[in-house]
Amino acid sequence: MGMTEDLENNIWVETFGPPGTLIRIQDLKVREDFRAPQMPLAQRLAPDPQSGVWLGLANGDLARYRSGKAETFHFVGHPNSQVRAIIAASDGSILGATAFGVLGWKNGIQQILTVRNGLPCDTIHALISDNQDNPVASRTVWSDRNPK
Secondary structure (H helix, E strand, O other): OEEEEOOOOOEEEEEOOOOOEEEEEEOOEEEEEEEOOOOOOEEEEEEOOOOOEEEEEOOOOEEEEEOOEEEEEOOOOOOOOOOOEEEEOOOOOEEEEEOOEEEEEEOOEEEEEOHHHOOOOOOEEEEEEOOOOOEEEEEOOOOOOOOO
């Protein structure tokens, strides 16, 4: 389940159901609900810095709901693993924490950050931003080396 508030003061809630449902609440009243398969099942939500809401999906992809339309961004070459955390930066970039790395999206360009391109490990549990809106990842690093 996820919950966030967007720039128009809508509260967005994702329920697992059944069926999984994205709910928009405004002025303490449910204004819309979107059930699967109309809306993909999300694990986490984040407000879009322009309008609407971003969804970290249960299958490891990202989606955006804006102006009455849902758009899914599929990341090729990853295992079917949930997005554990999602963060939207003021520059429009989106990051999603997964067990296989960090999903990155900005202006239609997608990337998966892993140990192959600089992360210390692939398993990311959470994302936060600092006072300058820079994202910071919480991670788990396992070592196969024995301490001496």
